[in-house]
Amino acid sequence: MPEALSRDEVAHLADLARIDLSEAELDHLAPQLSVILESVASIQGVAGDDVPPSSNPLPLTNVFREDVVEDCLTPEQALSGAPAQEDQRFAVPRILGDEQ
Template structure:
């Protein structure tokens, strides 16, 4: 499996909007390579005969019946909001125009 390059780590960090220092980029590249190699080794051992599972024993989730109940009006839902606009919550913008 090819190694993860420092530039690839920088690109991933940029996509995730994570600010990494030069030292962190150098430190993370080999670690990500090891993680991907570990996942690949587990995938190589996986057998078609064994179904994928998330738990060692079967689990059953208990669901309640859906019951229709009256909801809030837009005015009631927005009554405690500090700022609203056209029946919506108004919040400050957190992302720039770069994407």
């Protein structure tokens, strides 16, 4: 079983994740994160060496069509309905200021 996370370890993890936690939140989250780590540790022991790792228990098949190159729109056709365009591109209003 993994050791219980200390309050300082939770504070360090929160700092790494850039999450500002209050003292009460640190006290509340430390035992909860320890329970999560214990659960993950118990799951890791379920699969034996004879079970191959997989992302899905069912066999998957690709249902997509073949990627075939076809004729595409010209820039003029693609921009024909655009309300504004600039240098063969859609012109849109700026949503982020200079501070971003």
